Amino acid sequence: MSKPLIALKNVCVHIGAKVALHDVSLSLTSGEIVTVVGPNGSGKSTLLRTLIGALKPTGGTLTHRPNLRIGYVPQKLHIDPTLPLTVRRFLSLPQRVSDDVAQKALQDAGAEALEHQQMTSLSGGQFQRVLLARALLNRPHILILDEATQGLDQPGSADFYAQIERVRQQFGCAVLMVSHELHVVMAASDRVICLNGHICCEGAPETVASAPEYRALFGSGTHGALALYRHEHSHTHDENCAHDHNHHHADDQTHAHGDHT
Numbered sequence: 126m127s128k129p130l131i132a133l134k135n136v137c138v139h140i141g142a143k144v145a146l147h148d149v150s151l152s153l154t155s156g157e158i159v160t161v162v163g164p165n166g167s168g169k170s171t172l173l174r175t176l177i178g179a180l181k182p183t184g185g186t187l188t189h190r191p192n193l194r195i196g197y198v199p200q201k202l203h204i205d206p207t208l209p210l211t212v213r214r215f216l217s218l219p220q221r222v223s224d225d226v227a228q229k230a231l232q233d234a235g236a237e238a239l240e241h242q243q244m245t246s247l248s249g250g251q252f253q254r255v256l257l258a259r260a261l262l263n264r265p266h267i268l269i270l271d272e273a274t275q276g277l278d279q280p281g282s283a284d285f286y287a288q289i290e291r292v293r294q295q296f297g298c299a300v301l302m303v304s305h306e307l308h309v310v311m312a313a314s315d316r317v318i319c320l321n322g323h324i325c326c327e328g329a330p331e332t333v334a335s336a337p338e339y340r341a342l343f344g345s346g347t348h349g350a351l352a353l354y355r356h357e358h359s360h361t362h363d364e365n366c367a368h369d370h371n372h373h374h375a376d377d378q379t380h381a382h383g384d385h386t
């Protein structure tokens with residue numbers, strides 16, 4: 126297996142007095158698409174912000190390969206509606222980029238036709254592609270997306286994920302994304318990490334979907350996510366994932382993580 130691009134080992138992150146993440150270990154290698162799922166407040170954004178260096182772990186270690194480049198697509202970006210700003214100019218904020226670089230990034234993001242449009246005139250899907258283009262400007266080794274398809278309809282989301290898949294193939298970059306659209310991300314990911322302050326379970330999408338820790342959080346029919354999978358077990362766990370200490374799924378691709386508090 127190739128060397129990880131970035132790795133967290135037993136990482137804890139406090140925000141004020143609150144423990145947002147505890148004992149989180151994970152690594153990302155080139156070319157894999159990993160999705161983080163978890164309920165509201167489970168630390169998904171905190172995890173991404175830690176990986177991009179915006180938050181410092183209060184415990185554990187973060188290591189990455191030298192000169193690692195990360196492209197980040199945020200959950201939301203507010204643009205002043207009264208500010209005239211074309212897509213081309215937006216791509217040069219805060220750092221000026223050449224026309225060639227801007228056009229290439231727009232092409233890579235499937236947004237080449239949008240270069241001269243006003244940012245405020247873009248549809249939700251077009252806006253996200255422009256954010257994707259901006260994240261691709263520095264030819265990232267890792268692309269990190271925080272609920273990038275929020276507000277898009279289902280075909281819009283599916284198109285966006287198809288674009289991510291093309292980017293992954295073209296760049297060979299790793300992709301880490303957070304999403305609530307379980308049915309889409311499950312199909313689009315190589316690996317799923319189920320988070321609730323700590324990693325409850327992780328592995329291939331089919332195995333996570335049938336893990337008791339996952340079902341404790343999402344049930345067995347959430348948004349049709351699990352209809353995709355034939356694995357149907359009769360576990361009925363209604364306890365919170367954080368209290369699930371001892372479940373170990375039979376499939377060795379799924380790793381159940383105990384809560385060590």
Ligand SMILES: Nc1ncnc2c1ncn2[C@@H]1O[C@H](COP(=O)(O)OP(=O)(O)OP(=O)(O)O)[C@@H](O)[C@H]1O
Pocket residue numbers: 140141143144145163164165166167168169170171172
């Ligand atoms: N700036 C902050 N100040 C105080 N607490 C915060 C702050 N940011 C996050 N938290 C807390 O840290 C925990 C994790 O938040 P985080 O935003 O990472 O969760 P999330 O899984 O991304 O949630 P959502 O699905 O709602 O976006 C939450 O309990 C949240 O209240």
